[in-house]
Amino acid sequence: MKERLCEFLAYLGIGQTKFEENVGLSRGFVHRLTGNLTLKTLDKILAKYPELNEDWLKTGEGEMLKKNEVVEQKNESENEIIFTLIEKNEKLNQEIGALRNENQNLKSKIDEYELIRKKTVDMGVDSKQVANE
Secondary structure: OHHHHHHHHHHHOOOHHHHHHHHOOOOOHHHHOOOOOOHHHHHHHHHHOOOEOHHHHHHOOOOOEOOHHHHHHHHHHHHHHHHHHHHHHHHHHHHHHHHHHHHHHHHHHHHHHHHHHHHHHHOOOOHHHHHHO
């Protein structure tokens, strides 16, 4: 089974450590694998890589990958997530722009108030009195 798992990793173009991180397995798990996988471990792998053919991994029979339908469903789901994230990103960028404008307006008002305060101090007027009027 280790040999088939390594073949799948080569297909994915990732190393054992990256695979272990992706699936949530301990570091060195693949290297130490000598027999069959537990059901729990197999479930973790198939949850992360639904395109992997379970029968092939366990027995070597059939194709390494499931039919294209499953992979296409995964790709469609990923595309929906990407589209949603792009929309959210655009909204956040708009909010950031609005907040920057508001921040600039507030800075301008602070500058105006500071100028008025300085003028009132220079004129000998109590700024607290001016604020109350």
